[in-house]
Amino acid sequence: MTEETNKIVIKAKRPLSPHLQVYDLPMTAKMSISHRITGVILTGGLVLLSIWVIAAGLGENAYNTMMSLIDTPITRFVFLAWAFVLFYHMGNGFRHMFWDLGIGITEKAAVKTGTLVIIFAVAMTALIWWLTCDCTTDTANIIVLDGGVHETE
Amino acid sequence: MKQNNHSIISDVKKVKGLGSAHHGNGHWMAQRITAIASIPLVLWAVYSVFNLQGVSYLEFTAWLASPLNAILAILFVLNTFYHASLGTQVIVEDYIANFVFRKIKLIAQKLFFIALGVAVIFSILKIAFTMGI
Numbered sequence: 001m002t003e004e005t006n007k008i009v010i011k012a013k014r015p016l017s018p019h020l021q022v023y024d025l026p027m028t029a030k031m032s033i034s035h036r037i038t039g040v041i042l043t044g045g046l047v048l049l050s051i052w053v054i055a056a057g058l059g060e061n062a063y064n065t066m067m068s069l070i071d072t073p074i075t076r077f078v079f080l081a082w083a084f085v086l087f088y089h090m091g092n093g094f095r096h097m098f099w100d101l102g103i104g105i106t107e108k109a110a111v112k113t114g115t116l117v118i119i120f121a122v123a124m125t126a127l128i129w130w131l132t133c134d135c136t137t138d139t140a141n142i143i144v145l146d147g148g149v150h151e152t153e
Numbered sequence: 154m155k156q157n158n159h160s161i162i163s164d165v166k167k168v169k170g171l172g173s174a175h176h177g178n179g180h181w182m183a184q185r186i187t188a189i190a191s192i193p194l195v196l197w198a199v200y201s202v203f204n205l206q207g208v209s210y211l212e213f214t215a216w217l218a219s220p221l222n223a224i225l226a227i228l229f230v231l232n233t234f235y236h237a238s239l240g241t242q243v244i245v246e247d248y249i250a251n252f253v254f255r256k257i258k259l260i261a262q263k264l265f266f267i268a269l270g271v272a273v274i275f276s277i278l279k280i281a282f283t284m285g286i
């Protein structure tokens with residue numbers, strides 16, 4: 001056998017594992033690829049935000065059309081999902097930069113900080129929703145005002 | 154080892170981080186600098202986006218015309234677009250093996266980010282200068 005055919009035989013017999021379609025990736029590997037996926041999703045989000053601002057620059061009609069598209073119950077949920085993806089990417093970005101400094105590069109630490117990143121993303125999304133949801137002081141004010149109106153009538 | 158004596162790239166230049174990616178570590182550093190700069194900008198942007206959902210044209214433009222918001226918005230666009238451009242560049246370099254396709258995709262997306270970024274910044278300035286009091 002020539003060296004060339006030898007190489008082909010070896011190549012054909014080479015195992016394919018971990019084969020991505022059947023192999024259940026460990027948590028750290030899932031988080032690794034999701035940093036990339038969230039980066040791409042966020043880039044898409046950036047384009048949407050850009051269209052919002054450009055529409056406002058074009059004038060009231062363009063703005064109103066855009067707002068009627070992005071202010072529905074479903075898109076409100078999409079915005080919440082966007083915030084989660086952003087905070088996940090941010091938390092994971094911190095993790096990347098600590099690794100660059102040589103901090104936390106053991107498997108045990110990576111699992112621990114990975115869990116922290118997910119907790120951070122959920123907590124920050126909840127916080128931003130709570131801060132902006134009009135469901136705390138504003139609603140209370142409306143109820144008070146409403147009560148006031150009824151009393152004077 | 155075979156030496157390539159025809160290369161115009163000096164050995165020093167080769168050693169200074171011109172590896173398989175054909176560029177040095179400047180890209181890597183810029184990705185991190187934009188990441189750190191984006192922490193306050195992104196927090197401000199998420200909070201603002203959630204507050205601005207469903208507001209009227211006049212409310213939105215009055216908000217964006219305030220100097221602080223206009224300046225932060227422009228900084229957010231410059232920083233985040235640069236970060237996203239660098240990030241998606243690496244992804245293309247990793248996944249598109251064909252040299253010609255890769256170069257075309259890289260140039261196209263760079264031009265896309267520049268065009269979109271300029272359009273957004275122009276819109277911000279237009280609103281700031283015409284709707285501001």
Ligand code: HEM
Nearest residue numbers: 036039040042043090093094096188191195237240241243
């Ligand atoms: C809308 C905002 C953002 C967008 C569109 C975005 C997009 C991206 C993209 C596309 C990548 C490349 C992923 C890869 O190479 O696999 C990336 C990487 C990165 N991002 Fe972001 N990002 C955003 C916000 C942030 C924030 C707030 C941080 C803060 C910590 C951050 C930290 C990083 C880091 C450290 C990397 C490099 C990771 C590596 O070397 O593999 N990003 N980003």
